[in-house]
Amino acid sequence: MTWKPLARAIETERLILRTRDERDAEWYRELVGERGVETLTLEESQERLEQFRQSTEESGIGALAIDRRADGDTIGYCALVVGRASLDEPELAYELLQRFHGHGYATEAARALVEAAAATGRRRLWSTVRAWNAPSLRVLDKLEFRRDHTVADDAGEIVYMVRDL
Numbered sequence: 001m002t003w004k005p006l007a008r009a010i011e012t013e014r015l016i017l018r019t020r021d022e023r024d025a026e027w028y029r030e031l032v033g034e035r036g037v038e039t040l041t042l043e044e045s046q047e048r049l050e051q052f053r054q055s056t057e058e059s060g061i062g063a064l065a066i067d068r069r070a071d072g073d074t075i076g077y078c079a080l081v082v083g084r085a086s087l088d089e090p091e092l093a094y095e096l097l098q099r100f101h102g103h104g105y106a107t108e109a110a111r112a113l114v115e116a117a118a119a120t121g122r123r124r125l126w127s128t129v130r131a132w133n134a135p136s137l138r139v140l141d142k143l144e145f146r147r148d149h150t151v152a153d154d155a156g157e158i159v160y161m162v163r164d165l
C-alpha cells in the first residue's frame with residue numbers, strides 16, 4: 001500500500017504546523033532537556049533534526065513543528081511516527097515545552113494531524129501512552145481515541161489507544 005505524503009504545512013485557529021529544519025535546534029534542545037533524561041548540545045540537536053528529516057523523506061511521515069500564529073514562537077511538535085505501531089497504522093505523538101502546557105494547544109494540533117493522517121489515505125491511527133500520563137490520555141480522549149489494550153515493560157504499563165479514520 002502506498003500512502004500520500006503527510007501535509008507539510010497545516011493551519012488551525014491558533015497554530016501553524018510546519019516542517020522542522022535546522023533553525024529548530026534551539027527549542028528542540030530545550031524540549032529534550034525537559035524530559036530529564038539527556039542533555040543535547042546545539043550541534044547534537046541539529047544532527048537529530050537532520051536524521052528525522054531524512055527519515056520523513058523516506059517514510060512520508062514525521063514531525064511538524066507547532067508555531068503560535070499570534071506570537072510566531074514555536075511551542076513543540078506533533079508527529080505521525082512508526083513508534084510501537086507501523087507505517088500503515090502509525091502512531092500519533094506530541095510534545096510541548098512545559099511553559100505552553102494547559103492551553104489546549106496539543107489537542108488543537110493533534111486534531112489537525114488526525115485529519116492530515118486521514119488525507120494520506122490511512123484508515124487507523126494508534127497512540128501509546130504511559131498509564132500515568134493523564135494529560136496525554138485526556139488529549140486522546142478528546143480526539144475520540146479508544147483504549148485497545150495495555151502491555152507492561154520495566155517502567156510500567158503502556159496503554160495502546162486507537163482511532164479509526
Ligand SMILES: CC(C)(COP(=O)(O)OP(=O)(O)OC[C@H]1O[C@@H](n2cnc3c(N)ncnc32)[C@H](O)[C@@H]1OP(=O)(O)O)[C@@H](O)C(=O)NCCC(=O)NCCS
Pocket residue numbers: 093094095096097100101102103104105106107108128129130133134135136138139
Ligand atoms: C501531553 C501534552 C502534550 C498535553 O499538552 P497540552 O497542550 O497541555 O494539552 P491540552 O491542553 O490540549 O489538553 C490537556 C488535557 O489534560 C487535562 N489534564 C492536565 N493535567 C491533568 C491531570 N493531571 N489529570 C487529568 N487531566 C489532566 C487538561 O485539563 C486538559 O483536558 P481538558 O481540556 O478537558 O481540561 C503535554 O503535557 C506534554 O507535552 N507532555 C510531555 C510529553 C508527553 O507526555 N507527550 C505524550 C507522550 S504519549
